[in-house]
Amino acid sequence: MTMTQQPNPQGQPQLALTGISKHFGSVVALDNVDFEVYPGEVVALVGDNGAGKSTLIKIIAGVYQPNAGMITFDGRAVHLSSPQAASALGIATVYQDLALCDNLDVVANLFLGRERASAPLAGPLRQLSEEAMERQAIDVLHSLSVNLPSVHRPVAELSGGQRQSIAVSRAVLWGSKVVLLDEPTAALGVEQTALVQQLIVRLRERGLGVVIISHNLADVFKVADRIIVLRLGRRVGTFQRRATTPEEVVAAITGGVSLAGEEVH
Amino acid sequence: MATTEAQTRAAQAAPPTGWRKLQLALRQQMARGELGPWPVLAGLAIIWAIFQTQNAHFLTARNLSNLILQIGVLGVLAIGVVLVLLIGEIDLSLGAVTGVCAGVLGVTLTLHHWNIWAALLATIIVGAAIGVLQGVLIVGIGVPSFLVTLAGLLAWGGVQIILLGDAGELIIYDSSVRAISSAYFTPLQSGVLAGLVLAGYGWTLLRQRARRQQAGLSAPTVGTLVLRWAAVVVIVAASVALMDAYFGVPYILAVLVALALALTWVTSRSVYGRHLYAIGGNKEAARRAGIKVGLITVSVFVIASTLAAVGGILAASREFAVSIGTGGGTLLLDAIAAAVIGGTSLFGGRGQIYNALLGALVIGSVENGLDLLGQPSSVKDIATGVILVAAVSIDAISRRRSQAR
Numbered sequence A: 001m002t003m004t005q006q007p008n009p010q011g012q013p014q015l016a017l018t019g020i021s022k023h024f025g026s027v028v029a030l031d032n033v034d035f036e037v038y039p040g041e042v043v044a045l046v047g048d049n050g051a052g053k054s055t056l057i058k059i060i061a062g063v064y065q066p067n068a069g070m071i072t073f074d075g076r077a078v079h080l081s082s083p084q085a086a087s088a089l090g091i092a093t094v095y096q097d098l099a100l101c102d103n104l105d106v107v108a109n110l111f112l113g114r115e116r117a118s119a120p121l122a123g124p125l126r127q128l129s130e131e132a133m134e135r136q137a138i139d140v141l142h143s144l145s146v147n148l149p150s151v152h153r154p155v156a157e158l159s160g161g162q163r164q165s166i167a168v169s170r171a172v173l174w175g176s177k178v179v180l181l182d183e184p185t186a187a188l189g190v191e192q193t194a195l196v197q198q199l200i201v202r203l204r205e206r207g208l209g210v211v212i213i214s215h216n217l218a219d220v221f222k223v224a225d226r227i228i229v230l231r232l233g234r235r236v237g238t239f240q241r242r243a244t245t246p247e248e249v250v251a252a253i254t255g256g257v258s259l260a261g262e263e264v265h
Numbered sequence B: 001m002a003t004t005e006a007q008t009r010a011a012q013a014a015p016p017t018g019w020r021k022l023q024l025a026l027r028q029q030m031a032r033g034e035l036g037p038w039p040v041l042a043g044l045a046i047i048w049a050i051f052q053t054q055n056a057h058f059l060t061a062r063n064l065s066n067l068i069l070q071i072g073v074l075g076v077l078a079i080g081v082v083l084v085l086l087i088g089e090i091d092l093s094l095g096a097v098t099g100v101c102a103g104v105l106g107v108t109l110t111l112h113h114w115n116i117w118a119a120l121l122a123t124i125i126v127g128a129a130i131g132v133l134q135g136v137l138i139v140g141i142g143v144p145s146f147l148v149t150l151a152g153l154l155a156w157g158g159v160q161i162i163l164l165g166d167a168g169e170l171i172i173y174d175s176s177v178r179a180i181s182s183a184y185f186t187p188l189q190s191g192v193l194a195g196l197v198l199a200g201y202g203w204t205l206l207r208q209r210a211r212r213q214q215a216g217l218s219a220p221t222v223g224t225l226v227l228r229w230a231a232v233v234v235i236v237a238a239s240v241a242l243m244d245a246y247f248g249v250p251y252i253l254a255v256l257v258a259l260a261l262a263l264t265w266v267t268s269r270s271v272y273g274r275h276l277y278a279i280g281g282n283k284e285a286a287r288r289a290g291i292k293v294g295l296i297t298v299s300v301f302v303i304a305s306t307l308a309a310v311g312g313i314l315a316a317s318r319e320f321a322v323s324i325g326t327g328g329g330t331l332l333l334d335a336i337a338a339a340v341i342g343g344t345s346l347f348g349g350r351g352q353i354y355n356a357l358l359g360a361l362v363i364g365s366v367e368n369g370l371d372l373l374g375q376p377s378s379v380k381d382i383a384t385g386v387i388l389v390a391a392v393s394i395d396a397i398s399r400r401r402s403q404a405r
C-alpha cells in the first residue's frame, strides 16, 4: 500500500482486512480499505471526523458487516457476524463508555459474564468461585502493573484512568489477542492518560495486537508503532512512528498530499 | 498511587486483626456512604424504645410473636420487591397477585374441595404464570414494567372479585392451611432447626476462610470468625428463647427465614445473583458481557409473583378466609416501603434480601405499636410515610457526603 514496509511484525498479521467496503445507503463510509495488525504491535487509526475510523473498528468488532472484502484472523478467513463471534475469536473492544457496572467491585467487573463457578447446583445457580476469581484478578492486575486501592471497591469509586485500566485488563484476562480502543484517553487528564498509555505498552509486550483510535497525535506518537491514516473512507497513508513526523501525518489526514496513496515519506 | 498500592500490599501481607479491623471496615463503609443495616437497626431500636415507654406490653414475648404473624405476608412480598428493584424494575401488581392467588386457593379448596397439595400447587402455578405473562410483556414487547404491572394491579384485582363471587368472601376450612399461621414449633423442634442453621453458618465461614487461604488471599483469623459466629448465635438463641416464652417459634417465622436464607444465597453467592446486580448496575454493560438480560428479567418477575402467591397462601391462612380485601389496601406500597426502608435502592443494583425483613419489621412495629396505643390507621399511615422519607433521606445524605469527598 505505501512505501513504509514493514514494522516490527514478523510473520503473518494477527488480524488482516482486505478490500473492505461499507456503505450506509448512498454514503460510502469505507472504500476498499486494507487494514492489518500484527501480534505485539500498536496500530493507531487516525483521520478527520467522518473518515471512517469508527466504522472500521465496528466491522472488526463484529457490530457491522462489510459490503465487500475479506477478514482473516490468525491467517484463517473468518466471518465476524456478531460482537459475540468477534469476542469468541479473541477480539476485545473497549467501548468509550467502558461497559462497567458501577455498583460491582473490580473482581466482579473483570469477570462480568464469564464468572468462574462450581457446584453444588447447576446452571445459573452454580456457586461463584469468589476466591479463585479474586486471586486471578489480583494476578492479572499485578502483571499489568495496574494499581488499585482495593479489588473490593465498587468501580464507581475509581478514577477514569483506573476504570479504563479495568476495562482493558478484562480483555487480557479473557485471553484476547486483539484489543480495540476507540478514543481511550479522550476523557482523561494528563496523569490518567499516561496510566492508560503505559497499560497499552504492556499489552504490546504481552504480544497482543492493539488498535487505538485517537484524535490526539501527541498521544498517538507516544504509544503507536504504526499509524494508519483514513481519509474519506480510504486508507491514504501508513507511517512508521519512528520514521515520520506529526506534520507528515497531519498532511495525510487533511489531504495535503496526493490522495492516490503513493505519497512518499 | 504508589502509597495506595503499598497499603494494599501491606494489608494483604499482614491483615489487622479483631477490633482494629472492624473499626477500619466500619470507617471505610461510612466514608463510602454504605451504611449497611445500621441505620435501620438504629431506627428499629428507637421505635421499640418509644413504644415500650408508652406501653409496657410492647416488648413482651406475646406481642413480638404476634408482630411476626402480622408481618408474614408483608415480609414475603417485600423479598420479591427487593429482587425486582435490584434489576432496576418495579412490580406494582404484587398485592393484586397476592389477592388473586388467595382467591385461587379459596375456590379450589372451599368450592371444589381439591386435595390440599393440588390446591397449593395450583395457587403457586397461577402466581408463576402471571409472572411469566407480565415478564414477557415487559421484555418481549418492551413496555415499561411500571405500566405492565400497573395494568396487572387493575386487572388481577378484577379477576379476584370475579373468583370470589357475589359473597366476596370464601371461608377456608382446611386445617393445614389454617395451621400455617397459627401453629408453632415445639422448643425441641426449633432448637434443632436453629442449631442446624447455626452449624451450617459456622461451617460456611470456616470453609470460606480455608478457600481464601488456599488461594493465597488475606483471610480473617479464626478468632474474628468465632466472634462473628457467636454474635449470630446469641441473636438467634435469644430470638428462639423469646418465642418459646410464648407459644414457640411460629411456622410463619420459619417460612420467612427459609425464604430469606435461600434467596440470600442465590443473590450473594450464585452466578444468577451476580447477574442480577450487574443488570441493575448497567443493563447495557451486562448485555455486552453476554448476560441474558431478557431471560433473567422475566425470571425475576416470575419469582416475585410466585412469592406473592406464597403471600396469598399466608394471608388466607391468617384470616381463615379469602375476601376481596385480601392483598389490597396498602399492602403493596408497604412492601415497596419496607424494601426501601431496609436499604434497597429504587434505581437498581443495590439491595439485600435482609432489607426486606428489616423494613417489614419496622413497618410492622409501627403498626403494631400504634394499635396497642389505640391509634387509628390514619396515624399509622402518616407514621409509615414519615419513616420512609426519613430512611431515604439518611441514605441520600450519606451518599452525597461520600461523593462530595
Ligand SMILES: Nc1ncnc2c1ncn2[C@@H]1O[C@H](COP(=O)(O)OP(=O)(O)OP(=O)(O)O)[C@@H](O)[C@H]1O
Binding pocket: A024, A027, A028, A029, A047, A048, A049, A050, A051, A052, A053, A054, A055, A056
Ligand atoms: N450508522 C450509520 N448510518 C449512516 N451513516 C453512517 C453510519 N455510521 C457512520 N456513518 C457515516 O460514515 C462515515 C464514517 O463515519 P465514522 O463514524 O466511521 O467516522 P469516524 O472516523 O469515526 O469519525 P469521528 O472522528 O467523528 O468519530 C460518515 O460519513 C458517517 O456519517
Ligand SMILES: [Mg+2]
Binding pocket: A053, A054, A055
Ligand atoms: Mg468515531
